[in-house]
Amino acid sequence: MDDHLTTSLALDVDHAFPDFVEATQHRLYGGLRMLVGDDAEDVAQETYLRAYRSLQQYPPARIRQLELRPWLWTIALNATRNRRRTKARRPLVLVDQLPDTPEPRAEPIDEALVAAIRSLPHAQGAAVVLHYVLGHTYAEVALILDRPEGTVKSDASRALATLRTKGLEA
Amino acid sequence: MKLSEFEFQAPPGLKEQTLIDAGLIDGFVSLASPVGMLNVAFNIRGVSAVAPSEAEFVAGFEQRFGRRVVAVDRLPNQLEVGVERTLETGRLAKLPVDWRGQTDFQRTVLEAAASIPTGEVRPYGWIAARIGRPTAVRAVGSALGQNPVPVVVACHRVVRTDGNLGEYRFGATMKAELLKAEGLDLRPNPGVLVANRKTGVVCYPSCRVARRIAPKHQHWLGSSRQALAAQYKPCERCQPLFGG
Numbered sequence: 375m376d377d378h379l380t381t382s383l384a385l386d387v388d389h390a391f392p393d394f395v396e397a398t399q400h401r402l403y404g405g406l407r408m409l410v411g412d413d414a415e416d417v418a419q420e421t422y423l424r425a426y427r428s429l430q431q432y433p434p435a436r437i438r439q440l441e442l443r444p445w446l447w448t449i450a451l452n453a454t455r456n457r458r459r460t461k462a463r464r465p466l467v468l469v470d471q472l473p474d475t476p477e478p479r480a481e482p483i484d485e486a487l488v489a490a491i492r493s494l495p496h497a498q499g500a501a502v503v504l505h506y507v508l509g510h511t512y513a514e515v516a517l518i519l520d521r522p523e524g525t526v527k528s529d530a531s532r533a534l535a536t537l538r539t540k541g542l543e544a
Numbered sequence: 545m546k547l548s549e550f551e552f553q554a555p556p557g558l559k560e561q562t563l564i565d566a567g568l569i570d571g572f573v574s575l576a577s578p579v580g581m582l583n584v585a586f587n588i589r590g591v592s593a594v595a596p597s598e599a600e601f602v603a604g605f606e607q608r609f610g611r612r613v614v615a616v617d618r619l620p621n622q623l624e625v626g627v628e629r630t631l632e633t634g635r636l637a638k639l640p641v642d643w644r645g646q647t648d649f650q651r652t653v654l655e656a657a658a659s660i661p662t663g664e665v666r667p668y669g670w671i672a673a674r675i676g677r678p679t680a681v682r683a684v685g686s687a688l689g690q691n692p693v694p695v696v697v698a699c700h701r702v703v704r705t706d707g708n709l710g711e712y713r714f715g716a717t718m719k720a721e722l723l724k725a726e727g728l729d730l731r732p733n734p735g736v737l738v739a740n741r742k743t744g745v746v747c748y749p750s751c752r753v754a755r756r757i758a759p760k761h762q763h764w765l766g767s768s769r770q771a772l773a774a775q776y777k778p779c780e781r782c783q784p785l786f787g788g
Contacts, residue, residue, distance in 0.1 A: 388568055395559045404552025415555055422562040487547075506547040 379442055384434040391426055398446055401508055405447070408491045408503050410454055417457060421450040444510065447518045451500055458496065487542050494533050501526050502533035560614045564588075570605070571616035577631055578725035579718055582695060585613050586623055590640030594693045596714055608692075609645065630696050634662030634726050641693055649677075653687040660701040663727040664750040664782070667705040673785055689713055695722065707733055707749075735764030737784055739776045746771045751782035 379397060382390035402421065406414035425446055429437060491499050497519065504515045505526075515530070516523040563569045564587065572585040574597045581597035585605060592609065595601055605613045619627055626639035636658040643651050656671045668688075672681045688699040694713060700722045704710045709730075712719035724730055728750055739746040740757045746765065747754035765771050768786050771778075778784050 391566065391568060392559070392563055395562050399554040399558055399562075400552045403554035403558060404550060407552070408550075415558060418554070418558060419562050419565055423565050426566040426568075502547070507550055509548065 380438055380440055383429060383440075383442075384437040387426070387429045387437075391429070394425075394442070395422055398443065401443075402446060402450060405503050405508050406450060406454070408488050408507060409451075409499055410457065411488060411492060413457060417450065417453050420453045421446065424449050424453065441514070441517070444514045444518045447504060447510075448520070451518065454500075455496060484542075486540075487537070490537055490540050490542050491533075494536060497521070498529045498533035498536075501530040502537070505530050506534065557616070560616070563612075564614075564616070569612040569614060570609070572601070572605075572613050573616060573619055575627070575631065577695065579695075579721045582631075584619070584627055584696070586619060587611075587642055589642035589644070591623065591627065591693050591696055592642040594696050596718070627696070634698060636697055639696065641697065646690075646692070649680075649683065650687040650690060653684050654691055654697045654699065657688060657691075657699045657702050658697045660698060661752070662698070663723075664748070664752070665701050665703045665709075665723065665728065666748060666782070667785070668702055668710070669705060670748075670783075670785055671702055674783075685711075705736055707736060733764070735766050737765040737768060737771050739763040739765060739771060739774065744776050745779050746776040746784060747779040748782045748784050751779055753779050753781050 379390065379394055383394060399418065403414055403418050406417050406421075410417050428449075432440075491503065494502070500519060501515055504510045504518060505512060510518070512523050512527050512530075516526045519526060521529075560569070560571070564571045567588040570585045570587040570592050572583050572593075574581050574583055576582075579596075583593075583595050583597045583601045584591060585593040593605055593613075595604070602613055605611075618624065623639070626637065630636055630639050646654070652675045653671055656674050660666050668681050668684050669678070671688075672678050672684045675684075677683070684702075688702055689711065691697055691699040691713070694700065700712060700719045702710070709716055709719050709723070720730060733749045735749075737746050738749050738754050738757065739762075740754075741761045741763050745753065747757075763774070765774070768784065771784070772786055778786050
């Protein structure tokens with residue numbers, strides 16, 4: 375599935391980028407929703423913008439070698455980490471920066487589970503979402519997080535254990 | 545609930561907003577103006593198109609610019625205030641415009657038009673002289689006709705020397721309405737220039753200086769030749785063409 379996209383992106387980034395967004399947006403957004411909650415849309419946009427700028431600069435040969443989905447998640451998790459850091463520094467939201475109306479959330483999502491995942495350490499949350507929710511192999515998760523496969527595995531199972539003690543994953 | 549059983553659905557605007565952010569497509573909003581609803585399109589470079597709000601807008605935009613354009617809820621923060629102010633005051637000020645697709649000549653013509661004060665008009669030849677191409681009057685006319693951002697860049701303030709309003713991409717009626725809305729008196733003038741007998745200064749009739757000349761001091765002139773013959777001085781504000 376990625377083959378066709380990588381080939382088109384290598385040929386013409388501007389032409390293929392909309393298809394790339396179309397093919398990846400639901401899972402990217404869904405995974406981010408679990409990791410950053412209401413910031414998911416912003417982080418997804420930032421992720422795509424960074425991805426686009428990189429693709430513009432990569433030579434075609436490099437694009438052809440990309441594992442698109444893991445690569446996108448590497449970018450997304452960097453964006454997530456930066457956002458957590460910024461939020462920790464600036465916890466206050468100014469009143470005039472609040473949106474006029476709250477965005478309606480269409481997708482049904484287990485808020486308790488999301489809250490529990492968000493309270494996990496970053497590496498554990500990322501590992502559990504990437505492997506158990508999005509179905510990436512441990513090898514891919516290791517690639518995305520740039521950590522040894524063994525570490526990723528134990529992060530994921532520790533996270534799962536935490537969720538189970540809260541009665542959240544059957 | 546199983547982790548692997550989550551179903552995901554990205555919000556409807558995510559893809560479009562992403563493509564706008566990347567500069568691959570444009571967005572547009574519909575805004576109220578004195579001449580009815582206007583569609584204002586934008587991208588990461590600035591305002592890219594302005595046209596009356598109508599069903600053919602999207603098709604027309606995509607045909608002319610070769611990019612997609614999608615409706616969005618609101619303008620990006622960095623343009624919102626600028627567009628509002630421009631529509632209110634009639635001045636372009638610091639509002640960024642996407643000039644791609646315009647030749648240097650077209651852009652120079654449009655920037656000269658944008659320098660005409662709100663509620664005033666200048667002849668096509670004035671623009672030609674102002675940009676250092678005094679004989680390119682027809683080319684000035686067609687550059688104005690190609691204005692991608694009418695109303696925002698006020699090509700409607702350029703009229704014929706005889707005071708006729710001349711052509712407009714969206715029809716002579718809209719041109720008249722735009723000028724009327726910004727306070728121009730559309731009644732025909734007794735001449736193409738008006739001089740102040742007391743000061744010897746000659747102006748275009750819509751110039752703010754001209755509008756302050758007491759009726760008893762007004763000297764209406766049918767041509768710039770007459771102004772030259774009478775040895776009047778050109779107004780420094782509206783800089784009327786002389787001699788031709």
